[in-house]
């Protein structure tokens with residue numbers, strides 16, 4: 001037994017360990033700290049004091065009472081993600097390193113009972129209760145004992161041996177007397193300081209074969225390799241679930257079936273038996289080939305080429321100004337219709353509500369901007385109207401506005417005709433005076449994804465997933481449509497595809513920002529995407545984006561019908577109107593100075 005053990009024992013002895021199987025390291029330590037509250041230390045974090053708020057408390061009064069000033073409001077707020085206002089029924093986490101002097105000393109004595117005042121200053125023994133050397137940092141120690149992170153360098157210089165090895169459990173660090181906060185400095189040094197040699201305790205074995213951090217070192221992932229190949233390692237934080245915090249975020253999977261399959265694969269790989277009760281901090285292994293490029297190690301070939309492609313794309317962005325969208329032609333499309341209801345969830349048809357939102361975008365564009373608006377489909381019974389009704393009658397009367405109009409019986413032919421119609425509008429009807437950069441194709445859909453996913457997303461066409469050779473639809477029945485006959489072959493130049501991707505990304509970003517500004521939920525991870533991902537299958541770009549001649553092409557997924565909250569929202573006409581207005585504001589902003 002090492003001298004490092006007693007500290008941990010004291011803390012653990014009064015601790016409630018949450019959701020930990022017998023042979024796994026703890027992920028959370030908790031101890032009563034009356035009358036102030038509860039001390040809590042979570043894996044991957046630093047300790048906090050959880051306090052009960054008082055009646056009338058706000059961030060400022062809590063900060064003043066616990067830290068002695070209101071300066072710590074930002075740190076306290078940061079320690080309480082998701083808590084906008086202080087609420088009587090919710091404990092407030094106060095980082096121990098901002099507590100006022102007496103309370104800070106009391107907490108330090110409790111958490112680090114082996115620490116002591118010596119002739120040189122304060123001798124602190126690294127506790128690192130979760131034994132991976134990330135909880136205690138030089139910056140944190142500097143703030144805790146010296147009151148400011150800028151003292152971290154002088155702490156390192158005062159402890160050169162520890163600076164070499166890192167803050168490993170059981171090592172002693174001396175905080176020089178000259179740096180100590182008064183509350184620590186005022187304590188009399190221990191009468192006979194026992195020499196405590198610096199020593200390294202062998203790290204406790206963890207279920208992980210010590211992964212190596214690569215890349216910039218600040219990301220949430222570490223990387224490693226085992227008998228089953230390369231993986232990235234992530235530790236679940238408080239309140240996170242495998243589906244949303246790992247699969248959706250790091251692999252980009254969205255479809256329920258794929259999210260579930262990938263979650264199961266990751267669970268098997270990580271030795272998790274029950275995905276609904278994974279302890280906080282449990283190391284989760286994600287196969288590297290499933291990661292989105294941005295989460296790969298910095299030197300990984302796939303990430304390197306992805307970054308190079310992104311940089312190259314920036315060179316193709318040409319910003320065009322059009323005040324109030326003057327001179328801009330917008331072709332609006334609503335997904336599905338006719339025989340094709342699109343996604344159906346809880347009795348809600350995607351086709352019906354996508355069409356309603358498309359009509360609202362049209363009405364807002366016509367009312368508030370100077371854009372010229374075209375539509376690709378129309379409901380033959382209702383026209384393009386925007387009823388003040390929450391639920392809309394679902395009917396199958398929708399045509400593509402080709403010559404002749406096509407009553408959508410075969411959804412695939414319906415899709416072909418949408419882009420042939422769009423291209424006919426852009427190439428033949430609006431004339432060559434309108435620069436391609438002022439043409440926009442915008443298709444409205446609603447997603448049907450894993451229920452953990454919420455919010456809007458916008459797809460743009462990746463230049464690499466569009467035809468490289470001239471393309472013609474090879475089916476007989478399309479020949480009766482004038483829009484096909486006028487331009488049967490679609491030709492897309494390499495530079496054109498790059499310019500379209502660049503400006504579409506710009507437009508999509510502007511729409512997403514506007515939605516966010518208007519408090520409409522946006523998908524938290526990568527809301528703008530240039531491809532659809534389905535498991536390990538080949539990624540693809542929706543056909544209406546793939547073959548369009550428009551200079552800007554976006555497909556907006558307004559929300560996820562698979563998520564109950566989103567489904568409730570789309571059933572409200574006010575939400576649909578707000579959504580449409582936000583899209584129009586985003587369009588206008590993209591062409592603003």
Ligand SMILES: [Zn+2]
Pocket residue numbers: 335336342343350445446
């Ligand atoms: Zn759709």
